[in-house]
Amino acid sequence: MENALRKNPKIPKFVVCSDIGGDCQGGDRLSNLPEPIIHHIFSFLETIDVVRASAVSRRWRYFWLSIPYLNFNIHNIWSNPLERWSLQTTNEKFKDFVNWVLLSQNGSINIQRFLLSCFNSVDDYTLYRWLSAVAQRNVQVLDLDIISAEPIKLPRCLVTCESLVSLKLNFGNREHQGVLNLPTCAGFNRLKSLDLQHVEVLDYNLFRKFLSSCPLLENLYMKECFFRDFKILDIPTTSLKYLTIDEFLLSEPKGLRSCEVICESLEALKLHFGWGIDKCVLKPPPTSVGFSRLKSLDLKHVEFLDHSFFLKLISSSPFLENLIMDSCRFPDLRILDISSASLKSLTLDRIEFGGDELGSYKLKIACPNLVSFNIFALLIPDFNFEGLNSLQNAFIFLETIGEHMEDIEICHRLSKILNGLCGVEVLKLSCTLYEILNASLEEGSYFSASFNNLKSLILCVTMAEWTVPLIIRLLNRSPNLEALTIYFDADEYFDEWKISNKAILCLTCHLKTVDLVEFKGHENELELVRFLLKNGHVLQKLRISWLEDVYNRREIISRIMKFPRSSSSVILKFLQPKSLLDFCEILR
Amino acid sequence: MASSSSSSSCSSSSEKKITLKSSDGEALNVEKNVALEFEPAKGFLEDNSEEADDEAIVVPLPNVSAAVLSELIPYVKQRLELSAKPVQKKLIKAFDDQFTRHLSDDKLGELMLAANYLGVNYLLDVLCDVTADRIKNKSVEYVREFLGIQNDFTPEEEAELRAQCPWAFEGVDQD
DSSP: OHHHHHTOTTSOOTTOOOSSSSOOTTTTGGGGOOHHHHHHHHHTSOHHHHHHGGGTOGGGTTHHHHOSEEEEETTTSSSSHHHHSOHHHHHHHHHHHHHHHHHHSOTTSOOSEEEEEEEEOTTOOHHHHHHHHHHHTTOSEEEEEEEESSOEEOOHHHHTOSSOOEEEEEOOOSSOOEEEEOOSSOOOTTOOEEEEESEEEOOHHHHHHHHHTOTTOOEEEEEEEEETTOSEEEEEOSSOOEEEEEEEEOSSTTSOOEEEEEOTTOSEEEEEOOSSSOOEEEEOOSSOOOOTTOOEEEEESEEOSOHHHHHHHHHTOTTOOEEEEESOEETTOSEEEEEOSSOOEEEEESOEESSSOGGGOEEEEEOTTOOEEEEEESSOOEEEEEOOTTOOEEEEEESOOOTTSOHHHHHHHHHHHHHHTTTOSEEEEOTTHHHHHHHHHHSTTTOOOOOTTOOEEEEEEOSOTTHHHHHHHHHHTOTTOOEEEEEEOOOSOOOOOOOOOOOOHHHHHTOOEEEEEEEOOOHHHHHHHHHHHHHOTTOOEEEEEEOTTOOOHHHHHHHHHTSOOSOTTOEEEEEOOOOGGGGGOOOO | OOOSGGGOOOOSOOOOEEEEEOTTSOEEEEEHHHHTTSHHHHHHHHHTTTOSOGGGOEEEOTTSOHHHHHHHHHHHHHHHHHHHTTOOHHHHHHHHHHHHHTOOHHHHHHHHHHHHHHTOHHHHHHHHHHHHHHHTTOOHHHHHHHHTOOOOSOHHHHHHHHHHOGGGGSSOOOO
């Protein structure tokens, strides 16, 4: 049997000597991988794979008894177990197996990481026993993914365990959260990282006490947790550096309305409040000390009832480098003022203001060290940029053109933006801009600057007729452009493009790389390729990423290969589809 | 024919260069910051820090072939550039995936030994993870053949071993 298997051609071999040439020095040294590497490989495997490996050879026989990483996951321990056994049998087999490993392993070896994913049934103490056992073996990292029919209580010896550094609990999914009975005794003396996902917390006071009793806690991550009957969520710890609240769920929409964060030590704060509830109010802590160490602030669906709190938040964060605000609301505000000397990256995504006139708000941005700026907006906002001398990357994404706005107002606003951004190196523009951009570029008086530093231009375009003149104008105004990326957005426009050959400075001297994404071989796209190959004298690379389901690729390629080229060294590449969604990635 | 210049894929940067000498005697020029990622080279450079001219230093790496080094160097270089920027983890993950996706099993082993010897832990992690993925849920026979390991159990011993822990030998993937 052994011999038959040795010839199995389907099994790739780690140690084959290459047939070509005599380079056979490798020999079987790979079968003698050093023990630390084998342990390292084993640390990524399910424990069942490590136990199975004991039958490979004598040398491997006892590895599993001392491996300090244990991974038990009922969902992938066997392939398709339910085709062979009932759910109950599978469960029993799984329990047997975990018991066997815990029983056999040398108890004096500390467990570095224990991963467990399983079901917990009513009146079954198995889970409780396993957790006690790993606590006694000084577990450092504990990661539990449990679906349980009843509240889960952590054994006292785990809570008081001095070795535990990282604890992750996932008790369900978006639809169902399992209850965690919070420990009543003090503990988690060494805990640095706590990750709670889909966990239901019942008692507000206990939760507060629990958090404030972890003296070394640095990282707190909570995703889709359920806080029943909480009026306010406050996070009172003195050691926390990273705090993430990624949505939470409530028994009724009016339950939890505000969140208070009292941690002077915070370096990164991420609050993403859910869709289902009204926007959550971020409240200033009563003894307002500010975030003297905060570097990154990422807010989603947060409402600022008091604008002065926001101003204070920014001004009292002297090290703030990264600010993201997604769907945040300022009910009493007309002018949003962001002035920070430390800010390097700013992303504003659909900021909501009070009042009914959508287009009437103003944004004032005075950040001398800002490097990246991204804005996603429904309508074109009225910007006021001050001293953005460090700005390198800018991304402007507008959803609509603003039909209620006067043309002259649109042009005025747009020219302010473009004049403010004319020093950037990377510029990304969404397609809704072009119609107005085209109009405004025509009006020389509105927009006069050139993008002299621009190296990379990224556009999302439609097949509308105004697209071509716009691309040409932008190229004409970017004399040093080196890279051009165009995403084709399928839409209702199908105007025919004709691009006349004309010398453009950046095409003659600098443009080296062109990327065309979501390419389907439409005549307009081919016309653009023809134009770029004909006029790109120093072009080195032209890469085309297909749209899914383009069947006549071969035919399109052969047409493209026949286009005359001005650059002798240009290399054409045709790549697998890349999503249009990539276009929405923010610039950093 | 094997010359030192062919392997340096670097641009015209004014970065200081160091010469690494492979097990098969080839000299490869790399930027100093890349060389410092290799533990033995880092140690060597620290010990020879009184040498005024970095260009004159030749660091011997007797356990790594030129072929392996010339795959490692561009990887480390790009990875350094990536981690210098505040990029998302998934970008680094995508970069690692791209690097490992087409590695042959042979190459994987060679790189693993090299990464271990050179102390490039982030690469070792990725390679071990990929190797684990390739033997995950496979039969004993498959793992033996994949790693080129001789079965040195007697049939009785092996049967006994399997009987002790039956859970581990059922429900594996087809070879």
